[in-house]
Amino acid sequence: MIPIELLKKDYGTEMALVVLACRVYCNSSPPAELENYIAENNADWKLVCTICRNHSIRPVVYKTLLSIKIPVEIEKLLKQEYFTCTLKNWKLALETERIIGLLAENGVQAWPYKGSAFSRQFYGDIISRESSDIDLIIQPVDLDKVITIMVKDGYQPEDMISYPYLKTKYFQFNKDFNFNKIAGKERAFHIEFHWRITENHFGFPKNANSLLYNNSEAVLLAKAEVNTIIATNHGLSIFIHHSKKDGFTSLKNILDINQINTLSKKSGDWNYIKKNITDFHLKKAWAISHLLSYKILGIQEQENDVDILEKVISRFLNQILSVNIVNTHTLKLKIIVSGFLICDTINDKLKFIFAFIKNRFTPTIADFKIIRLPHSLFFIYNICKPLRSLIMPYDVIKEKRKLFENNR
Numbered sequence: 001m002i003p004i005e006l007l008k009k010d011y012g013t014e015m016a017l018v019v020l021a022c023r024v025y026c027n028s029s030p031p032a033e034l035e036n037y038i039a040e041n042n043a044d045w046k047l048v049c050t051i052c053r054n055h056s057i058r059p060v061v062y063k064t065l066l067s068i069k070i071p072v073e074i075e076k077l078l079k080q081e082y083f084t085c086t087l088k089n090w091k092l093a094l095e096t097e098r099i100i101g102l103l104a105e106n107g108v109q110a111w112p113y114k115g116s117a118f119s120r121q122f123y124g125d126i127i128s129r130e131s132s133d134i135d136l137i138i139q140p141v142d143l144d145k146v147i148t149i150m151v152k153d154g155y156q157p158e159d160m161i162s163y164p165y166l167k168t169k170y171f172q173f174n175k176d177f178n179f180n181k182i183a184g185k186e187r188a189f190h191i192e193f194h195w196r197i198t199e200n201h202f203g204f205p206k207n208a209n210s211l212l213y214n215n216s217e218a219v220l221l222a223k224a225e226v227n228t229i230i231a232t233n234h235g236l237s238i239f240i241h242h243s244k245k246d247g248f249t250s251l252k253n254i255l256d257i258n259q260i261n262t263l264s265k266k267s268g269d270w271n272y273i274k275k276n277i278t279d280f281h282l283k284k285a286w287a288i289s290h291l292l293s294y295k296i297l298g299i300q301e302q303e304n305d306v307d308i309l310e311k312v313i314s315r316f317l318n319q320i321l322s323v324n325i326v327n328t329h330t331l332k333l334k335i336i337v338s339g340f341l342i343c344d345t346i347n348d349k350l351k352f353i354f355a356f357i358k359n360r361f362t363p364t365i366a367d368f369k370i371i372r373l374p375h376s377l378f379f380i381y382n383i384c385k386p387l388r389s390l391i392m393p394y395d396v397i398k399e400k401r402k403l404f405e406n407n408r
Helices: 006-011 013-025 031-041 045-054 058-067 072-105 115-123 140-152 162-166 168-172 206-212 231-245 251-267 270-281 283-297 312-322 331-342 346-360 367-368 379-391 395-408
Strands: 109-114 136-137 174-183 188-196 217-222 225-229
Touching: 006 013, 006 115, 013 031, 013 045, 013 058, 013 251, 013 283, 031 058, 045 058, 045 072, 045 217, 058 072, 072 109, 072 115, 072 136, 072 140, 072 188, 109 115, 109 225, 115 225, 115 231, 115 395, 140 174, 140 188, 162 168, 162 174, 206 231, 225 231, 231 251, 231 270, 231 283, 251 270, 251 283, 251 312, 270 283, 283 312, 312 331, 331 346, 346 379, 367 379
Parallel strands: 136 188
Antiparallel strands: 109 136, 174 188, 217 225
């Protein structure tokens, strides 16, 4: 475990405070250590809140800080934000229950993924893990029906350009289909319907997506029990997402993985988890995640049969312990590099590179917006995509913002 004073020196007083609060939550540091640190250091509390917001860990950190002695004015600030997070999580859980019921009434089975269900399974409640949207798992064959139901319910689909044109090809190129519900000038809810853990360009084995569909268990969300992915498969899916898709970029990634490990050991599913880690070529990612958990959270380091270079761990530490996490081209590049570094074998690295090269020639909504070619001429998209992306880069965040502005 990295000494807290060293964390302070390398990453700042505020980041060290946030990490220490996470350690207290994970029972790897005593509350008194956190109290003493706050008393001895003049922290910028606005920056502390910014870090927690950027890393999506406000419930964990605020709950921990509110359980110890802190300045009264800070306590008031944290209570306000903690209440806001709690209220939002409850709203998301209630809407998740409602949408699952609505879909079931119309013959569509949907399982909650990440969000409230994962929080309930691995954190023990629905308020300890910060969420911003609703994720549901469906069968691709049900998407047409889902679109009809959701539009009738007042939700607006994000992409009705690509899907009507691509149809079944859409499921090859994408991992989800998204909707927004607008209330006045605000986005009330964002819902993502998934059929895959990561996009194809991460080069991950397709058979891993079976984790999303194999076996279910009932969990209580807000007021009702719903079926969701069995905890072990849910944990594995989140681990794949945080390692392969996110590339270990936030403290939330590490906290989630720690919760998965803790529950898996208690439930006796550890051997099942490790077998799948091996089968899906995730041994290096697994080893790195344990080293990061140990260094950041102070969780007992696991025995790993994979040697990880110290400079690789240092790179991930610098990436995770950054104050700001923004969806920029720089972040995307970091994720690509991370994905390459955690590949188990040379063959895995080659597959990863090939998948990203192939993605450079895979058309997106930006290409279909320019011109809708006959399906017989689809190959022209593949030829033009690299040039189009250089001349007219497509900013997903910017385009979604435009969509929101046009529909509110």
